[in-house]
Amino acid sequence: MRLTGRGLTCVRGGRDVFSGLDFEAAAGEALAVVGRNGSGKTSLLRLIAGLLIPAGGTIALDGGDAELTLAEQCHYLGHRDALKPALSVAENLSFWADFLGGERFDATTSLAAVGLDHAADLPAAFLSAGQRRRLSLARLLTVRRPIWLLDEPTAALDTAGQDMFGTLMRDHLARGGLIIAATHTPLGIDARELRIGGTA
Numbered sequence: 078m079r080l081t082g083r084g085l086t087c088v089r090g091g092r093d094v095f096s097g098l099d100f101e102a103a104a105g106e107a108l109a110v111v112g113r114n115g116s117g118k119t120s121l122l123r124l125i126a127g128l129l130i131p132a133g134g135t136i137a138l139d140g141g142d143a144e145l146t147l148a149e150q151c152h153y154l155g156h157r158d159a160l161k162p163a164l165s166v167a168e169n170l171s172f173w174a175d176f177l178g179g180e181r182f183d184a185t186t187s188l189a190a191v192g193l194d195h196a197a198d199l200p201a202a203f204l205s206a207g208q209r210r211r212l213s214l215a216r217l218l219t220v221r222r223p224i225w226l227l228d229e230p231t232a233a234l235d236t237a238g239q240d241m242f243g244t245l246m247r248d249h250l251a252r253g254g255l256i257i258a259a260t261h262t263p264l265g266i267d268a269r270e271l272r273i274g275g276t277a
């Protein structure tokens with residue numbers, strides 16, 4: 078599996094964010110997208126996820142599932158955790174599994190893997206910032222998709238959480254997954270750097 082972007086141009090609010098951007102990532106590889114604030118890291122992830130349309134250029138996935146779109150093979154985790162505060166931790170995960178579709182892995186196991194099994198019945202409104210992020214990460218495990226698009230994934234995670242997430246990312250890569258992460262801090266795994274715009 079290989080994901081390739083060629084000559085990508087992104088325009089937002091009538092302004093060029095970036096143009097002529099090339100990138101490439103293969104199965105088992107992580108790409109760390111870096112650059113100053115506003116350089117277009119989130120925008121690139123959203124282009125790949127199909128949430129924005131490029132003003133120019135192409136994105137192609139070779140060797141993926143021919144019956145699924147690129148977006149259907151991606152997990153997109155935005156920097157704002159998309160949780161419903163009135164639903165419990167377990168209900169939020171169940172909502173996402175229904176929304177995303179496909180094969181569903183055991184939610185209790187996913188919550189245990191991110192250290193939230195003790196909080197399954199707690200309303201998401203009561204979670205701390207780090208716990209909200211952990212719940213978002215549980216989505217990656219409950220519904221398996223090969224391409225992880227992650228926006229500032231380690232933000233709000235404590236040291237143990239960063240170690241836990243490093244292990245999850247390494248396991249995903251070892252299974253032939255691919256990770257593209259926008260980040261201002263080291264990801265905690267071996268990753269190739271894709272710099273957008275000037276030096277941050």
Ligand SMILES: Nc1ncnc2c1ncn2[C@@H]1O[C@H](COP(=O)(O)OP(=O)(O)OP(=O)(O)O)[C@@H](O)[C@H]1O
Nearest residue numbers: 089090094112113114115116117118119120121259
């Ligand atoms: N909905 C929108 N309408 C117009 N402009 C937008 C919109 N969303 C983002 N932008 C602009 O696009 C540019 C790139 O934003 P983006 O969020 O991709 O940057 P980023 O590199 O992820 O930034 P940061 O490091 O601050 O998270 C910014 O100048 C931003 O103001």
